[in-house]
Amino acid sequence: MRMRVSERQNEVRIELSRVAGRQGSVLAALTACQKSCTCSGGLGASSAALSIRARGDELKVSLRPAQGQQLDVGEIYRCLRRNLVEHATPLDGAPAA
Numbered sequence: 001m002r003m004r005v006s007e008r009q010n011e012v013r014i015e016l017s018r019v020a021g022r023q024g025s026v027l028a029a030l031t032a033c034q035k036s037c038t039c040s041g042g043l044g045a046s047s048a049a050l051s052i053r054a055r056g057d058e059l060k061v062s063l064r065p066a067q068g069q070q071l072d073v074g075e076i077y078r079c080l081r082r083n084l085v086e087h088a089t090p091l092d093g094a095p096a097a
Helices: 023-036 073-086
Strands: 002-008 011-017 049-055 058-064
Touching: 002 073, 011 073, 023 049, 023 058, 023 073
Parallel strands: none
Antiparallel strands: 002 011, 011 058, 049 058
């Protein structure tokens, strides 16, 4: 799986590729980040509008903050990385080494 988080104008874009069969875990990671983030610029920002597009083995997520708010690209990347990579369970169900 590849992940890219970028900012364009006042929108944060998250692009995930090679997610075939793992869309559910990606959406769960996004939800976990929304629930766990307490910083004002992360996915937990209640004023952020979230848009998700899925196509084949790609997911594209757009986040747009409310007027006057800003999102922290670095914080969003770190949270998603923690939830997708560091806390992910292996596909065969064995514990991570």
